[in-house]
Amino acid sequence: MLELYRLPGCPYCAKVERALEDLDLDYKSRTVLPFRFLRFEVKSVSGQSGVPVLVDPEHGIEGMAESDDIVTHLENTYA
DSSP states (O other): EEEEOOOOOOHHHHHHHHHHHHHTTOOEEEESSSSGHHHHHHHHHSSSSOOEEEEGEEEEEEEEEOOOHHHHHHHHHHO
């Protein structure tokens, strides 16, 4: 199952969420803390603390960052 690490109010996260919804994809939303230095779980999957981060184990994506890259991956893989 897809997982999205996100922060409420983050426009980049909202962009990815819209893409997931437009493609009618099920995903698990993981809300992160607003303080980057406390985002240990995000850092463990992606190597950095920014959001959004997508995990797509079915396609070998362990922690993709950058909203544009994530949307492109979703459209190319699931459209």
